[in-house]
Amino acid sequence: MGSGALPLWIAGLLGAGGVGVLRHAWSLPQRSPGWNAAGWLAIAAAVVVAWGHSGAWGVSVAALVTTTAAFVALGVAGATAPRGRAASSNRRAGMLPQPGEPRHLARRLGTFAIVMPLGFAVALLLGLATRGLGMALGWGEANANVAALFVVPLGWAVLATVLLMQTRRMQLLTMAGCAILCAPLMLTGWGS
Amino acid sequence: MKLVPSAATVKNALSAHAAIGLLAGALLYLVCLSGTVLVFYEEWQRAEQVDAPEMTAIDAQAVQRGVAAVLESERGKPPTTHLYVHLPVPELPRATITTDTQAVHLDAAGRIAAPEENKWSEFLYGLHYTLHLPGVVGITIVGILGMLMFALSITGLLAHPRIFRDAFRLRTRHGGGVGLADWHNRLSVWTLPFGLAIAITGAAIGLASVTAYALASRYYGNDLEAVYAPIFGGEAKPDTAPGPVPAVATALDYMARNHPDIAITYVTLHDPMTAGQHIQIVASPPRRLIFGEYYAFDAAGRFHGTAGLSDGAIGQQMAASNYNLHFGNYGGLPVKIAYCLFGLALTVVSATGVYIWLGKRRRRGVYEPRLLGAWHGVIWGAPAALAVTLVARFAFGNAAPFTAIFWGLLVLAIVGAVLVAGRRAAAEASIGAPATI
Known part of the structure; x- marks a missing residue:
């Protein structure tokens, strides 16, 4: 990409940075409206900058960069996850009857x-x-x-x-x- | 203000999510899996026929010679209604002519070099597009799966109020279903923009046929072409009187003079060798999602106008962007790799959903070994069967029966997995050991 693609690079960085800020915000012990807003604003700014550069094509490319950044963060979370035995969900979806229940x-x-x-x-x-x-x-x-x-x-x-x-x-x-x-x-x- | 759904809404959304997931189930998995592999459609075609002539560009006169040679080769046969010339592009640097009855590669001089051999790629395309079912039925079912995928996204968000808050929590080393649920939820939430784009564009493509029939019936006196004419441009009136070979080179020269920066991807001849024939050139402007703009020429190569896909009504631009946004062919290899990665994530999401549901039932004391075995058969049998078809392509050539091999092996895998699971459960029951997932 040439120098004309600079806004697209900025959009990608804003998207990836937004993911990083959200990663930080959601790791805090208590909800932080400031950090949350900063993360979402960065992602919104990425959309605006990408749209200004090359419309829907730019937004699509910036979205892929943002999603890739999130996958990297997720990969790190998965790789560094400690061993544990948290109780898993037993929420009933009610799709099929339990034993003894009518089939309806x-x-x-x-x-x-x-x-x-x-x-x-x-x-x-x-x-x-x-x-x-x-x-x-x-x-x-x-x-x-x-x-x-x-x-x-x-x-x-x-x-x-x-x-x-x-x-x-x-x-x-x-x-x-x-x-x-x-x-x-x-x-x-x-x-x- | 917090937007938190009520407990009843969450419960109903989970039921709806499970119902849709089980309804779409195996077919959605197959569509996700085949779509992930199909991202590299052009690359597969190149791998299937490595000795086909390749070139970065082809001269307009060479294209003219190729068109004339192909039309000459069909003299005396039923006339083709359309003739398509695929021009070399970076993803597929080949010049290929396709008619109603044949497809051949050209060399750089415009001579017919060899028949096109890409049956495995076409098999894969057919699996993703129609699940190998006939015509409108197949594409409509795949469209319905796209619609269900969109509904799964909505119900999934409603059923998991903490899904964003937990978006970075991936407890891969937790057993008992926690790790599996985390994979499902995290991959879902982070592929949400991608998944929505794929679902909506796929559903729109798949359901377009039936919707267009309904529009034609209600508003156009059953004239199906009239529905699409305002969007993609209309077909000219046919005139079956004989005509000369159309002046494709003149049209290509016009494009080179007036639009040198726009890559030409296709030349289409409508009703070639008839008095009603006309030329259509598809050219892709850079940094756009649209698959291209249609440039219309008459048989003498005189320019008549564009369809407006690049600068016409917003609806035209949306419709023309649908395909590239769905298939990921708008940004070269980096975009394709991203689509493959996220497509794989969607495939994992569709596979894990049913495993999570079965796991919950198991923890409530409802163990269904045959159902679990059947799902194992789908999840591991489908990629294995796909791999075998690819091996068959290179071992037995273009004519191998890919569709029969794939579906035959998949059925065998499912039946085999059910039988094995049933026997194992019976054996475990006889010794009093608990079965495990």
């Missing part, structure tokens, strides 16, 4: 159907509605179509997360809410 197969299949095929259908609906809304708001055809292409996976992931953390009644309300949200765009020619 119908409930599990119902959850799968709501989150996966129905979730996909609702995510597609959200994507189509986003495209319609984008056109109605004057985003332009390219932006509106690309928005739909991203809203489907992102919307489905968020929806899956929310649905899996809800009771059955709340799941149905969430799905209905999404459908109602999309209805004006889907049932009319708005945004076509």
Whole structure:
């Protein structure tokens, strides 16, 4: 890299330095808002400097440098970790029944159907509605179509997360809410 | 102000995290593993055919001669709909022409040198892109896995409120599942920006087909091309009347005169040798995430305009950046090495997740030796099967049945591991010894 890449070097150093400061902040016996803020600010500054130098490409490169620095710190932590016998977690995820518990197969299949095929259908609906809304708001055809292409996976992931953390009644309300949200765009020619 | 989720939220998030992790399970592991190896796609292709002609650049007239020679070699056969010329770039310094029915390397003078032999790289590409399942089904399933990976990131953060505070604590020498959980959590949190980028871009690529069908159905009268036309540019109207060999050299000369600093990666001929043919050049501006800008030329090599991937609507630039951000081919070898390292970390995260879940059940007294054996079979069988396919490539050549070898060995590894685990558990039960993980 030539001298024109100096801001990118600075961004990389800021990112790696931010990781170092956070490493220090999180090793303190008590929470330190000052050190925490300094670490995150350095990482935020790395993003700003990298973006100013070469946009998304610069941010991607600076992020890789920052992550590599974190891996080095993690490697040191792993290599120097003392022997120990801390108690490991027994938190129950509730995915499969314990011995003697009913299997609740119908409930599990119902959850799968709501989150996966129905979730996909609702995510597609959200994507189509986003495209319609984008056109109605004057985003332009390219932006509106690309928005739909991203809203489907992102919307489905968020929806899956929310649905899996809800009771059955709340799941149905969430799905209905999404459908109602999309209805004006889907049932009319708005945004076509 | 502290943003700490409630105990109920944490519990629900952990359940959701486990549910998604087990649903994605082995397939997500395979996609992570194959993606990690696929980072070096160009390097694998070079290793597969070390005697293919290589060059740092190729003359425009040589490309013209190569195109004419390939089109001549297909005279009398069904006409190809597209012809792609891959031009030498630092990662893959070869000139290769691909049509609907063949792929050949050119030498520096533009003569046809040898058929392309990169079946193992294509096998690997197929494993990562579609899990070797047909067309839209395969790529959609991989897209769903990307979506689930994104959901795993969200639920993982919610389920572990101390995940940032503990981000540098890696108790590698603690037994009983602590070390394993630390590896899983630390690698997850530090690969979070990378993992999110990979998950979102992968999900967008994978689910694009179905989404585009839906968009075409709702807004474009089922015209799928019309969905992509505003983003990547449209195809010209076909005219099947015969035409001459297109003036590729004239188009390349135009690029050399007007854009000398932009690396040309591909020349694409649409409907070659017909009256409706046209030339498209893909060129990558430096320090950009986009895979390139499309430069459109007519058959005589006259410039008509660009698609706007480099300077058009933000959506166009985003769509064009998706591929490079996912595959890590935007910064040479250093970026590829970083992608391989972090890809490996994601592979470890996907492998350890199920081990952690099985370990917790074991500590609560639920021991499932066959399930554990099956997971061992996936985790160790997949890289072993992949390695065997690579050995087969160099031992038996380009025509070895890589897909059958890989999936056959993987199934064998899983079944074998289940049987061994079952027998071992039965033997231990008969002597009253506790089984160990």
